[in-house]
Amino acid sequence: xxxxxxxxxxxxxxxxxxxxxxxxxxxxxxxxxxxxxxxxxxxxxxxxxxxxxxxxxxxxxxxxxxxxxxxxxxxxxxxxxxxxxxxxxxxxxxxxxxxxxxxxxxxxxxxxxxxxxxxxxxxxxxxxxxxxxxxxxxxxxxxxxxxxxxxxxxxxxxxxxxxxxxxxxxxxxxxxxxxxxxxxxxxxxxxxxxxxxxxxxxxxxxxxxxxxxxxxxxxxxxxxxxxxxxxxxxxxxxxxxxxxxxxxxxxx
Numbered sequence: 589x590x591x592x593x594x595x596x597x598x599x600x601x602x603x604x605x606x607x608x609x610x611x612x613x614x615x616x617x618x619x620x621x622x623x624x625x626x627x628x629x630x631x632x633x634x635x636x637x638x639x640x641x642x643x644x645x646x647x648x649x650x651x652x653x654x655x656x657x658x659x660x661x662x663x664x665x666x667x668x669x670x671x672x673x674x675x676x677x678x679x680x681x682x683x684x685x686x687x688x689x690x691x692x693x694x695x696x697x698x699x700x701x702x703x704x705x706x707x708x709x710x711x712x713x714x715x716x717x718x719x720x721x722x723x724x725x726x727x728x729x730x731x732x733x734x735x736x737x738x739x740x741x742x743x744x745x746x747x748x749x750x751x752x753x754x755x756x757x758x759x760x761x762x763x764x765x766x767x768x769x770x771x772x773x774x775x776x777x778x779x780x781x782x783x784x785x786x787x788x789x790x791x792x793x794x795x796x797x798x799x800x801x802x803x804x805x806x807x808x809x810x811x812x813x814x815x816x817x818x819x820x821x822x823x824x825x826x827x828x829x830x831x832x833x834x835x836x837x838x839x840x
Contacts, residue, residue, distance in 0.1 A: 614641045615816050616661060618652045620668035620802065621755035622692065622729060622773075625780040626835040633831060634822050640815055648755040650726025656681055656807060663810035664819055668692065668756070669728035670803035677805060686803030689823050691838040693775035694732045694797060697789025699766045704790035708740045711749070711770060720751045720762040720771035728800055729756045733772035735797040763787070775836030802837075 619627055624646050631642045645652075645662070653672040656662055657679060665682070666689065667673045673686035696707045702715060711719055721737075722730025730753070737743035751768055753759035763771040764785060772792070781787040804823060810816035822828055829839045 613639060613815060614643060615663040615810070615813070615819055616643045616645065617664045617666065617819065618656065618660070618662040619644050619646045619666045620649045620652070621646050621727070621757035622668050622776060623666060624757060625776055626832060626837070629831050629835070630823070630828060633827060634819060637822070637827070638818055640818065642819060646755075646757065648723065648726040649728055651755075661809050662807055663813060663816040664804065664806055666802065666804045666823070667728070668800065668802050669731075670801050671728075673803045673805040676807070680808065682805035682807050683811060684805060686805050687824065688801045689804045689828075690802045690832045692729065692732075692800035692802055693794070693836055693838060694729060694736065694772060694792040694800065695775050695778070695789045696733075696770055696772050696792055697777075697787050698763055698768065698770045699785055699787065700769065702769060702788060704770065704788060707770070707790055707792075708742060711737075711746050712742055716769040717749060718751050718762075718768040718770075719746060719749045720753055720759045720768040722753050722756045722759050722772070727753070727755050728802075729772065729774055730759075732797040732800055733792075736772070736792050739796040777836075779835050 627644050635641060649667040649669060649672045653676055656665060656676055665673055670686045673682060676682040677685050696704050704710060710716055721733040724731040724734040734743060751762060753762060756773055759771045759773050760777050762768045778787060806816055806820050833839055
């Protein structure tokens with residue numbers, strides 16, 4: 589009888605160990621909305637290399653940071669800037685200071701036959717009735733767009749034309765559906781649009797906005813989680829950098 593009980597205890601512990609091991613092979617990652625296309629490629633490559641599944645939840649960086657401070661059980665945060673993850677570090681919600689994993693490139697574009705090379709003149713003309721940008725308060729690419737418009741001295745004058753997107757993902761939807769004639773988004777959107785629709789665009793002069801340095805942190809929820817650490821190191825690896833570059837991001 590004692591042997592049977594010991595055997596039962598042993599099997600129960602073994603099963604618990606297997607369950608814990610299986611659970612540890614899945615991590616939850618909060619990602620900025622601009623990363624949705626490239627994250628699919630990163631998830632696939634990381635799973636192939638490690639066998640670990642990454643559940644990615646996207647949204648405006650500012651909103652994700654708020655969710656994390658309110659206890660959302662994410663393991664790693666990939667922001668579209670360094671300010672939001674740095675604030676999480678200062679508040680004790682991240683285990684270290686943010687590290688820059690990629691640099692974003694701002695573009696302006698849309699469907700149709702418009703040419704965006706001289707986008708300043710285009711936006712103030714009657715050819716454009718609606719211009720989409722991300723909410724500057726929570727979307728770093730929206731902040732960059734506002735800075736570029738202010739640098740061009742037309743932000744105030746085109747206010748009636750501006751359609752504010754909650755995230756860069758929503759801006760991309762506005763562009764893809766033709767709901768706006770122009771939108772400020774990330775260069776990564778060009779690859780997402782390939783084979784789906786014609787996207788005419790121009791790269792916005794990077795001197796007209798602060799560098800879009802995208803930062804990453806491991807969150808306190810993942811303390812002691814070696815799986816989260818593996819993903820963190822992967823994002824900084826040559827393999828991941830190659831994928832980021834293919835999607836239009838600049839690397840260090």
